[in-house]
Amino acid sequence: MADFEGAFRGLVLSAPAVSALIGEALFLVAVPEGETTGDRWAIWQTVGGSDDRTLDGRSGLFETRVQIDAYGKGTPMQAVAVDRAIYDFLADYRGAFGGVAFNYVEPYGKRDYRPETVGDVKIYRVSRDVLVKWAVA
Structure with a gap:
């Protein structure tokens, strides 16, 4: 089985803007x-998903829903910049990375918090869900 987590992280970090x-x-x-983070960072987690099944069993296709939280210190625009860079890269992405074929990627559901x-520093967060349809490459 392909390492979706490693491939997804590597894919996002492969974007120069991110x-x-x-x-x-x-x-x-x-x-x-x-771990130290600097002024901007992101945290992601899988929040749902399923594998595709046919009458013959598993098809090898998967659907995973991911939540990405972008953080920034000092101003909301720090978090917004990270969210926008991730969104711009992932929106409608198709391709293979790290042994995973990303067949369809759709960011949606942006939320600002x-x-x-923390101490005297304000930390801002922007959260977004991402639907990923994938298979082992």
Whole structure:
């Protein structure tokens, strides 16, 4: 079975506009303890999905719903810039990466959240769902 998680993370970070903003700071589920993030980062997680079945069993096609949260310190535009770069890259993406054939990628459902204050720094978050239809390449 292909490593969807590794391929998806690698795909997002392969976008020059995304990596210019967050470097490697795209984390699965949470920022690891002791990790520093800089002014911008993103966290993603799988929030749903299924594999396609036919009368003969599994077809080898999968549908995964991912939530990506973009974060920024100081101003809401820090988080918005990360969200926009990820959206612009993933919208209607088709291609293979890391052993996974991304057949259809559709970002949708953007949500803005009130900032959280940590110490004297405001942290802003923009959340978006992404529907990914994929298969092993």
